[in-house]
Amino acid sequence: MIQKDFEYYTTHQEEIVKDHLGEFVVIKDSAIVGYFKEEAKAFESMKENELGTFIVKKCQALGTDVVTYYGNRVAFA
Numbered sequence: 040m041i042q043k044d045f046e047y048y049t050t051h052q053e054e055i056v057k058d059h060l061g062e063f064v065v066i067k068d069s070a071i072v073g074y075f076k077e078e079a080k081a082f083e084s085m086k087e088n089e090l091g092t093f094i095v096k097k098c099q100a101l102g103t104d105v106v107t108y109y110g111n112r113v114a115f116a
Contacts, residue, residue, distance in 0.1 A: 040068075040091065040092055041091060041092070041093070041094050043069050044066040044067065044068070044069060044093065044094045045066075045094055045096075046069075047066055047069040047070075048064070048066055048094065052098075052101060053101065055071075055098055056098045056099065056100055056101075059074045059098045060098055060099070060100065061097070061098060061099075062074045062075060062076055062097075062098050063075045063077070063078050063080075063081040063095055063096065063097055063098070064081075064095070064096050064097075064098055065081050065084060065085060065094070065095050066093065066094050066096065067085070067088065067092060067093035067094075072085070072093065074098075078095060078097070081095045082095055
């Protein structure tokens with residue numbers, strides 16, 4: 040599932056970054072759920088969803104991107 044979401048991001052990265060550079064995008068089921076200024080807010084918006092069913096990605100320009108993986112050690116207070 041998350042592989043398809045990541046592929047969606049890479050396919051649409053140019054248009055996503057155009058208006059949301061530096062923000063965090065949440066993608067689930069190959070669709071954008073929302074954009075957030077803070078990474079924590081992006082994860083918090085998905086707290087009702089099972090981990091591994093969505094991705095949170097920082098919107099960065101092509102060629103400057105870094106991939107970050109989170110395991111099952113994410114907890115919401």
